[in-house]
Amino acid sequence: MECKVIPFQTAAERDKTDADKAEALLSKAMEGFHKKLVVLDDDPTGVQTVHDVSVYTDWEEESIRKGFEEKENMFFILTNSRSFSVEETTRVHLDIAARVAKVARELGQDFMIISRGDSTLRGHYPLETQLLADGLTKNEGAVVDGEIICPFFPEGGRYTMDNIHYVKEQDNLVPAGMTEFAKDKTFGYKSSDLTEYVEEKTAGKYKKEDCITISLEELNALDIQGIKAKLISAKDMAKIIVNAVSYADLKVFCTALVLAMKEGKHYMARTAAAFTKVMGRILDQPLLGKAQLEGATKNGGIVLIGSHVKKTTDQLNCLKELDGQVDFMEFQVNTVFEENGLEKEVERTVKAAEEKILSGRTVVIYTSRQLLAPENMTPEEKLQISVKISNAVTSIIGKLQVKPKFIIAKGGITSSDVGTKALHVKKARVMGQVKKGIPVWMTGEESKFPGMPYIIFPGNVGEVSTLKEIVEELI
Structure with missing residues (x-):
């Protein structure tokens, strides 16, 4: 099928799976299914759809054990590996595979690892899942038969039809390979057809024609036995592409x-x-509102914007309509090329922000939108520069001496670093979402600001007005 922009309503037109029947089938299949789901999150936005689950921000054996011992059947480990080099992500994933296998063996608990990646297909793929599979084979002796590839995420406007993955932009669905995300300097790609994406990303090791594909037609027909037969035929980490336009589709697949x-x-x-x-x-729950998110303090809040994707810039421009009600401060990223430039910029920003927050004003700190990087920089060097800038921006929260009434961090790497490096969260509880696809952590007792709602706003999620709406409700 040709990859072209199609109307957004196409997703609704192809939503034909009976939701009640799909739920009944999955409920029955889940009876007696006791695998612990260990979710590795390559940035902190993977909890966009869940609530009342734990997120651990390290992968020490003790944290993994605590996750396994919880009564819930699922826990998250935030690796933030999207900001890692290849070497670092390799070391971390081999460590995690070994530790998960060891803890599971000692507790006699079966498990499944889910590598929660980006719904716009960026990240260290196929490196991470291959490392995990190799690690489990080495430490457990269990060979992974198949790898489920399912970037469907309706809260963010991501749908997969006829193996083509789409991203909602205004009233259209744009093939992922035609979006700004596919042009990512570190994790770029060309293919929108997921079978071709697999072949592209694995450099031909896995051919498109060898992918196992689960079509919308099979899901609509509730063909559990047919889908199960396909899954059982998988061996040697076969790639299994899941089409989906609704949660009902996904429930049918998960049943099989x-x-x-x-x-x-x-x-x-x-x-x-x-x-x-x-x-x-x-289960679904209502979105969180001001009542659940407002702290006792009379101080203002803080919004930190690190993401550079166009969607974030558009949302920032919309937020600027609140100028006068909130105070805007531009963090100059190009000071990275000056000696001690970033440190001075952080110092200036923190001082100004504290004064405003103490006076009850909410502050929006955003990175200047254009990095004037030398043309001959390699992707690795560009990643290192962006990590340096991210560390500096993050440190603004870490250096705050006043407790804001709320924190919103915009962008995956930014929000992860704020949670782990600035707020020193070791374990957070996911409260739910403030808007579709925008999760809220409740910080743990060990953190810099204990018992505080922390809003994690992914760079690539929401409508143009979403950030403004959240800030408007909280100020």
């Missing part, structure tokens, strides 16, 4: 998946956040 696992097959998953919601059996 659970039944295949009950028959002893082993799978790993590289998916967006919708898959974790379905497999974790997370």
Whole structure:
């Protein structure tokens, strides 16, 4: 099928799976299914669809053990590996595979690893899942039969039809390979067809024609046995592409998946956040409002914007309509090329922000939108520069001496670093979402500001007005 822009309504037109029947099928399949779901999150936005689950911000054996010992059937480990080099992500994923296998063996607990990746297909793929599969084989002796690839995420406007993955932009669905995300300097790609994406990303090791594909037609027909047979045929980390335009589609697929696992097959998953919601059996709950998110302090709040994608810039420009009600400060990223430039910029920003917050004003700190990087920089060097800038921006929260009434961090790497490096969160509880796809952590007792709602706003989620709406409600 040709990759072209199609009307957004196409997703609704192809939503034909009976939701009630899909839910009944999955509920029945889940009876007696006791695998612990270990979700590795390559940035902190993977909890976009869940609530009342724990997120651990390190992967020490002790944290993994605590996750396994919780009564819930799923826990998250925030790796933030999208900001890692290849070497670092390799070391971390081999460590995690070994520790998960060891803890599971000692506790006698079966498990499945879900590598929660970006719904716009960026990140260290296929490196991470291959490392995990190799690590589990080495430490467990279990060979992974198949890898589920399911970037469907309706909260963010991501749908997969006829193996083509689409991203909602205004009233259209744009093939992922035609979006700004595909032009990512570090994780760029060309293919929108997921079978071709697999071949592209694996440099031909896995051919497009060898992918196992689960079509919307099979899901609409509730063809559990046919889908299960396809899953059972998988071996040697075969790539399994899941089409979906609704949660009902995903429930049908997960029914077949659970039944295949009950028959002893082993799978790993590289998916967006919708898959974790379905497999974790997370029920819908209302969006969080001011009542749940407002702290006792009379201080102002702080919004930190690090993401540079166009969507974030558009949202920032819309937020600027609140100029006068909130105070805007531009953090100059090009000071990275000056000696001690970033340190001075941080100092200036913190001092100004504290004065405003103490006076009850909410502050928006945003990075200047254009990095004037030398043309001959390699992708690795560009990543290192962006990490340096991210560290500086993050340190603004870490250096604050006054407790804001709320914190919003915009952008995956920014929000992860704020949570772990600035707020020193070791374990957070996911409260829910403030808007679709925008999660809120409740910080733990060990953190810099304990018991504080922390809003994690992904760079690539929301409408143009979403950030403004959240800030407007909280100020």
